[in-house]
Amino acid sequence: MSEGTIATRLEAIRRTVPAGVTLVAVSKSQPADAIREAHAAGQRDFGENYVQEWREKAEALADLDGLRWHFIGSLQTNKVKYLAGRVAMVHTVDREELGREIARRWERAGARAPILVEVNVGGELSKGGCDPAAAPALVELLRGLPSLDVVGLTCIPPPDDDPRPHFRALRAMREGLGLRELSMGMSSDYPVAIEEGATLVRVGTAIFGERIRRA
Numbered sequence: 001m002s003e004g005t006i007a008t009r010l011e012a013i014r015r016t017v018p019a020g021v022t023l024v025a026v027s028k029s030q031p032a033d034a035i036r037e038a039h040a041a042g043q044r045d046f047g048e049n050y051v052q053e054w055r056e057k058a059e060a061l062a063d064l065d066g067l068r069w070h071f072i073g074s075l076q077t078n079k080v081k082y083l084a085g086r087v088a089m090v091h092t093v094d095r096e097e098l099g100r101e102i103a104r105r106w107e108r109a110g111a112r113a114p115i116l117v118e119v120n121v122g123g124e125l126s127k128g129g130c131d132p133a134a135a136p137a138l139v140e141l142l143r144g145l146p147s148l149d150v151v152g153l154t155c156i157p158p159p160d161d162d163p164r165p166h167f168r169a170l171r172a173m174r175e176g177l178g179l180r181e182l183s184m185g186m187s188s189d190y191p192v193a194i195e196e197g198a199t200l201v202r203v204g205t206a207i208f209g210e211r212i213r214r215a
Contacts, residue, residue, distance in 0.1 A: 007041035024070050026204030032060040039064050049073025074128045077101040085109030091154045094118040094130045099142040107147040114149045121166040122158035152181025163189045167196035
């Protein structure tokens, strides 16, 4: 999807996203000016994958009101300190060590960290996320940590699979654990994710166009 402006593409996508579902505009590898354009069109939630890139954008865009950052990339424990108290949600918690570091850093910042547990629904070696069989125990462990709010689950299905069964399985897991949020669905499959119960969808290319490759 490349026709029109960021504002017109955003409006077209918003018409397909029902009330109660948060549209997270995935702005990784996009310039700060593109985020400004989306913000001017009413978008407030933005997703970033790389800590250093996010830090640069957060500084450049500090004048924007109501901007909410979501960290949606793989996160190393030694980078957590930069995010503490400054992002609205961390989507990719997949191990105890990371959860403990987030809890420690957010507690120091005098804040609580809303987090999602990332589940590797396709068992892909190239992707982060905990094994589905281990996810319930991880959720329960993280629920016991100070300054953490385990609010939901997230996944990215294998690109060559039908995403619906994976979305459906994650929804069932979410319901069994009594969690609120489901972050799933991207530009290519977010309508299916919404049908299967997503409460957050992460849309990048369909809003911003093709990514600008990082140097």
